[in-house]
Amino acid sequence: xxxxxLRSDTVTQPTQAMRETMLLADVGDDVYGEDPTVNLLQQRLxxxxxxxxxxxxPTGTQSNLLALMAHCERGDEYLVGADAHTFRWxxxxxxxxxxxxxxxxxxxxxxxxxxxKVAAAIKPVDPHFARTKVLALENTWWGRVLPLDYxxxxxxxxxxxxxxxxxxxxxxxxAAVACDVPARExxxxxxxxxxxxxxxxxxxxxxxxxxxxxxxxxxRRWRKVTGxxxxxxxxxxxxxxxxxxxxxxxxxxxxxxxxxxxGCLREIAGVNLLGQFTNMVYVDVPAGRLKDLDVHMRAxxxxxxxxxxxxxxxxxxLDVDDEGVERVVEAFRSFFARG
Ligand SMILES: *Cc1c(COP(=O)(O)O)cnc(C)c1O
Numbered sequence: 001x002x003x004x005x006l007r008s009d010t011v012t013q014p015t016q017a018m019r020e021t022m023l024l025a026d027v028g029d030d031v032y033g034e035d036p037t038v039n040l041l042q043q044r045l046x047x048x049x050x051x052x053x054x055x056x057x058p059t060g061t062q063s064n065l066l067a068l069m070a071h072c073e074r075g076d077e078y079l080v081g082a083d084a085h086t087f088r089w090x091x092x093x094x095x096x097x098x099x100x101x102x103x104x105x106x107x108x109x110x111x112x113x114x115x116x117k118v119a120a121a122i123k124p125v126d127p128h129f130a131r132t133k134v135l136a137l138e139n140t141w142w143g144r145v146l147p148l149d150y151x152x153x154x155x156x157x158x159x160x161x162x163x164x165x166x167x168x169x170x171x172x173x174x175a176a177v178a179c180d181v182p183a184r185e186x187x188x189x190x191x192x193x194x195x196x197x198x199x200x201x202x203x204x205x206x207x208x209x210x211x212x213x214x215x216x217x218x219x220r221r222w223r224k225v226t227g228x229x230x231x232x233x234x235x236x237x238x239x240x241x242x243x244x245x246x247x248x249x250x251x252x253x254x255x256x257x258x259x260x261x262x263g264c265l266r267e268i269a270g271v272n273l274l275g276q277f278t279n280m281v282y283v284d285v286p287a288g289r290l291k292d293l294d295v296h297m298r299a300x301x302x303x304x305x306x307x308x309x310x311x312x313x314x315x316x317x318l319d320v321d322d323e324g325v326e327r328v329v330e331a332f333r334s335f336f337a338r339g
Contacts, residue, residue: 004324007305009171009254009279009317012202018242025238030056030230037234041241045195045208048244049187053216055209055223056237060085060170062228063194063207065093068134070211070218071164071192074099077130079118079163081107084138086168097226101130111141112150115157122161134164139186140171142313143280145178148185155189165189170196170207174278177251191215200251200279201243202318205236247318254279254316257325261314264329270336274311281314293335300331 005011014022028034042054057063064086068078078094080087082104086094094100103121105113113135123129135158139146158165167190169175169183176183187193192211197203209219223229255278262276265283274282285293290306297304304312314328 001301005303006314009200012318021242025234027232027234035234038237041237050184051210060196060207063209066219067192068094069098069222071134072100076133077101080136111144136166138168143277151189167193197240203239203243257316279316283312
């Protein structure tokens with residue numbers, strides 16, 4: 001029985017076709033800028049998203065870090081959601097490695113940072129204060145899609161206030177598919193965008209940062225400094241290109257399955273469904289029952305993540321099919337039927 005793993009969309013296995021593409025990739029030494037497949041991936045995403053240049057990096061954490069270090073100098077500040085990945089879940093890297101101060105802003109329930117609160121957090125130009133340089137948004141945020149008109153407002157605001165605008169677009173393509181727009185319609189509001197290839201897109205490794213030539217040149221230098229220079233990384237970039245070619249439109253299947261799962265869970269007495277957003281479903285399970293639920297799910301061939309988040313998050317992805325969703329629903333039904 002194949003396990004249905006709902007812990008995250010990072011758990012996918014590379015498909016056979018993706019592996020075959022990886023095997024055949026042309027490669028070279030990327031520290032010399034000579035890996036043709038890496039160059040292709042970088043330019044491909046830059047072109048698709050409407051930017052001059054791209055930089056392939058191992059992780060979204062490094063991509064966001066390099067973006068912030070490219071936007072900011074030592075003693076500068078970035079404005080960021082208090083529940084954003086770039087603030088909470090990246091080990092404080094911008095402060096630790098970039099000497100960049102985070103200024104967290106409480107987010108609204110839809111993931112937006114109210115622009116009046118952002119404005120109030122901008123520091124005066126005065127030696128007492130860190131210099132506010134960049135606003136960082138996240139889309140999707142916990143699965144939620146930021147409204148397109150909010151992105152436009154954030155763009156106009158950042159121009160008025162002379163701030164850079166960065167997007168943690170780990171799941172940019174989920175947002176684009178959910179809005180039924182090309183990803184560049186979202187990306188065009190930003191000065192830099194980080195995209196994960198290893199989440200819903202199903203590549204084994206990698207993120208790409210896109211921006212201007214000047215921004216990417218700075219980011220490349222910081223990538224080297226932080227130990228992130230690649231050699232024959234085209235083997236990995238090939239998987240990213242394959243994912244962009246074959247795994248974007250199908251994100252709609254993940255969203256459809258998440259919506260179906262949420263609809264079924266809503267019907268089960270005892271399940272407190274909190275919501276469904278793109279490929280994520282949130283369920284409130286009393287803390288005292290989580291361990292039992294986990295044991296029950298494992299026996300049914302289902303993996304769930306307990307302990308990381310205050311609520312249970314179920315994530316659909318490339319390796320969760322319709323039959324898998326039915327198994328999950330059945331497992332929830334039998335657990336809650338026990339009372
Ligand atoms: C996963 C994720 C990242 C970081 O990616 P890693 O590859 O795990 O370092 C950044 N932002 C968001 C919103 C993510 O979900």
